[in-house]
Amino acid sequence: MKITEVDAFYLAMPDIAATADGTQDTFLVRLRTDTGLEGWGESDASPLVSLACYCCPPSHANIVNLRSSLLGAPLDSVEDLRRVRGRALRGALDIQHVHHAFSAADIALWDLLGKRLDAPVWALLDGDGARAFPKRPYASVLFGDTPRETEARAAQQRAAGFDAAKFGWGPIGRDGRAADVALVAAARAGLSDDALLLVDAGWAWGEDAATAAQRAADFAEHGVGWLEEPLLPEAIEAYRELAARMPAVPIAAGESSGRFRDAQDFIANGGVDTIQIDAGRIGGITPAHAVRRLAERSATPYVNHTFKSHLSLAAALHVFAAAERCELLEYVVGGAPLAQELVRDPLERRADGTVVAPERPGLGVTVDVETVRRYLRPVRISVGGRELEVGDQQP
Amino acid sequence: MKITEVDAFYLAMPDIAATADGTQDTFLVRLRTDTGLEGWGESDASPLVSLACYCCPPSHANIVNLRSSLLGAPLDSVEDLRRVRGRALRGALDIQHVHHAFSAADIALWDLLGKRLDAPVWALLDGDGARAFPKRPYASVLFGDTPRETEARAAQQRAAGFDAAKFGWGPIGRDGRAADVALVAAARAGLSDDALLLVDAGWAWGEDAATAAQRAADFAEHGVGWLEEPLLPEAIEAYRELAARMPAVPIAAGESSGRFRDAQDFIANGGVDTIQIDAGRIGGITPAHAVRRLAERSATPYVNHTFKSHLSLAAALHVFAAAERCELLEYVVGGAPLAQELVRDPLERRADGTVVAPERPGLGVTVDVETVRRYLRPVRISVGGRELEVGDQQP
Incomplete structure (x- = not known):
């Protein structure tokens, strides 16, 4: 055709x-x-x-x-x-x-x-014998303006059945160490102790690897699974310095990657522990899949970055649906109506809480x-x- | 204000x-x-x-x-x-x-x-005691469609008083080894033996470091001063491989840098011998000057990339006007009338063939x-x- x-x-x-x-x-x-x-x-x-x-x-x-x-x-x-x-x-x-x-x-x-x-796209990408493995979705939400609001938001996610959630942006990094720790502690309290808690700092500490390492140590006390984007997207040298400080929680980054090389640079030179790729920024499914392969070769966990509709979520999921060892899926909760209403058949969680890529041809979602x-x-x-x-x- | x-x-x-x-x-x-x-x-x-x-x-x-x-x-x-x-x-x-x-x-x-x-901008950038050093302009032209046309073009540059010229793009890399060598030999013949000859391959060999190294060896016989962009902009790993092969002529690259990090990546990980920065792509004079400083610290020659009007040329020159050891200046010859007519006071070569940054305030050129x-x-x-x-x- x-x-x-x-x-x-x-x-x-x-x-x-x-x-x-x-x-x-x-x-x-x-x-x-x-x-x-x-x-x-x-x-x-x-x-x-x-x-x-x-x-x-x-x-x-x-x-x-x-x-x-x-x-x-x-x-x-x-x-x-x-x-x-x-x-x-x-x-x-x-x-x-x-x-x-x-x-x-x-x-x-x-x-x-x-x-x-x-x-389905995942079958085209991963070839004969591939199958789609279920993923554990983590609810991706913004920090509340206060610890109290954050705690309520966390409790909401738990009540909605999520056993993993990420909090990001909002006031984190704005008001100093005690305020940052209070936000994370509140998220942990709202989520309760047995859930996976992830923190997205949204470039809060610029190129300051020392402060990022200090926050990682602080957040480790609240059982944080990773600290995401503590530094600016271009600050690969600062990421490398942070890695050398052996931070107390794993460092995740990479959503800013606008080219395959940027992701490769994060892995090879930035020393990140988890690489996060947005197929809607790096040039689509093709380079995202190439990064997944690269991540597999270097034993770096790969996870999607997605903060759009389920059209984007489907694209993101196909990239690593067939990779059994990539277990987590960033899953936007809430968002504006245009994102929520964009596809008629969103990727709902199944009874066991997991999400699996569609078996239907193509992306397997239908734009409304x-x-x-x-x-x-x-x-x-x-x-x-x-x-x-x-x-x-x-x- | x-x-x-x-x-x-x-x-x-x-x-x-x-x-x-x-x-x-x-x-x-x-x-x-x-x-x-x-x-x-x-x-x-x-x-x-x-x-x-x-x-x-x-x-x-x-x-x-x-x-x-x-x-x-x-x-x-x-x-x-x-x-x-x-x-x-x-x-x-x-x-x-x-x-x-x-x-x-x-x-x-x-x-x-x-x-x-x-x-003048160079004085603001380089502070008290700075002065503007004269630069040796190299005529930057495209290869002719044939060796014959290339030779004529080279002879033209020589007749116009240039003792340095760069030939790029056009058919190079398109028709195999013998054709590439014939183009470079023709440029050398037209320029004569005592001029500086530079070659810009315009990404000709993609990610193929072996072929790039072979061409470098071939071109070395014609006394080429550098081989520019033999590989694709994102192919930092291939540039690194090329550097490891100890090519027979220096490798220049970097004009594609759209962020400070891209230039840093070319220097630190691509192992390029000369870093070329376009102030009109990397985000302006500010990051270009930061790359020049980085290049000085790592003893990598810095040179401008400019293929626009003399407004761009002035911006490019201010970045390294005060750096005595940066001797070369890419100097577009020809180009469309809109580029040639854009400023009323272009940066003409002086009697000794050099170009020096204006002492006038700002860029020192006047847009028409x-x-x-x-x-x-x-x-x-x-x-x-x-x-x-x-x-x-x-x-």
Whole structure:
């Protein structure tokens, strides 16, 4: 089959709050083909900047927009997928944003190919004999503004059946050591002692490895499973210094990886204990799967980063569904309605609390076009008086 | 003084050829202040994608557009500059493209600050007692389509007074070993034996360090000063492998660096012999200067990458004007009229063939507003029916 249409959609809630909540808007790509099949994907990235990568006029041979590279491409095999991917990224190699933008297209390509070959994406990725292993979802939520609010939020997750939860962002790192410890202690209290508690510091200590190591020691007393992103994304040297300090809890990082090399750099040079990859940022399922393989070779646990809809969650899960030793799954709880309503068949927890990747072809989730319509922000761009083709205005 | 206006301009030639010529369009930022002073900067990046970073609606606390972070900021000292820069990048940390986009603003901030403090940018960067050392410009041109054309082009550079030239892109790497060697031999013949000859392979051998090492050996017979970008930008492991093979000519790379870390990675892990930084991609003069300092500490020669107008060339030169040991300057020869006409006072070679950074305040070059007007492609963007503020439509 051939790709005949490339449509980009910008969805947003009516009001956007200046918090760390990444579910308030989104960027979707739909690929359609001459067989009538269609595939969908989602990036965790600025919708407008990403959309510009699909329609920007060419600057020279290394700045060619993604839409023109995708249109007309044949897609009947994994080799075809790698070929069209290679061509699109090669043509846009001088666009820094290309990986964030292409993530949605890469995911849509796998969705399409799975439908074409009548196989779930994880089976295409991991080949004959692969099976999808159940994952233990951890509820991913933001810290409350106070310890009290955090404790209540933690108790809520427990009541909702989660035996693992991650708290992140909000006030952590803002008000000093005692305040940070109080937040973590509150999360532990609300969750009770037998649950897995993870902490996401959201770059709180910049390049200061010493403070990060001190907090790790503090948090260890509350049985924290990992300390995530204590330092800035670019601070690989500081991550290396932190690793050399042998922190009292494992360090997790990598969600910022916008290229395969960034993830490789975190593992090889940053010395992180767990690598977290967002398939909606690194360029899609293809490079995320390559990082998973790399992580397996270096015995570094791999886990998804996902803070979008279940379209993104499905893409993230397929990457490591067949990897038995990757046990945890980041699972967004709450989030804006546009994220909650985006697919008609979300990846619900089963009776035993686990989540397993769908056996249906492609990603195995169905985008609700009504939701797309409801939250759509049609984009119009003209350059030098010429209206650009940015895809359908209506889904 | 305070920043009162942030204007982004998309300039392009009427027709864009699918070659490696990066001078066919450009992205400019002008910052104006309540004192009447203004500063200009240029990115080497997709104009539309970069412009989107200045006007995109917020997605959450980590995706805030650059224009809103710059407006109203005080700018009276280097500390102010670092503060507004930090705030803008922090607010846009989840936009992958932010470094490419912000480059123009960072350059404009230094231009402005120099005018405010009545000092050339290099003096602000390198402090008391600094002076601007003359640089040896090397003519940077593309290979001809054939050895014959390449030889003629080389002879032209020699006749124009250059005793150093770099040939890049075009057919190199396309037609095998003999063809590559013939191109390099032709460049050497046209340039004659006493000139410095540099070769830019434009990613020709992907991740294949063995072939790159073989070509280095072949080119060494023609007295090549360095082999540039033989491998893909992300292929740091392959660069490391190439370094381990002790190639017969020095390896240069780094122009793709879109973040400080990328450059650090090339030096620390890729083992490159010369680091090449484009201030119009890495986020401006500030991170480029930090890379120069890093390169000095690790005894790695630093050189600019510049393939835009003399506005970019001036920004690139200020970064290492005061570094006596950085002797070479990439100097674009030819290029599209919009690049050639962008400043009224280009950095001409002096009688002895060298180029020296201006002593005038700021960047020391004057943007020709008539040129901006002539090549302007006004951009209009609306999201959900609301027209975005993308800056003045006319300069």
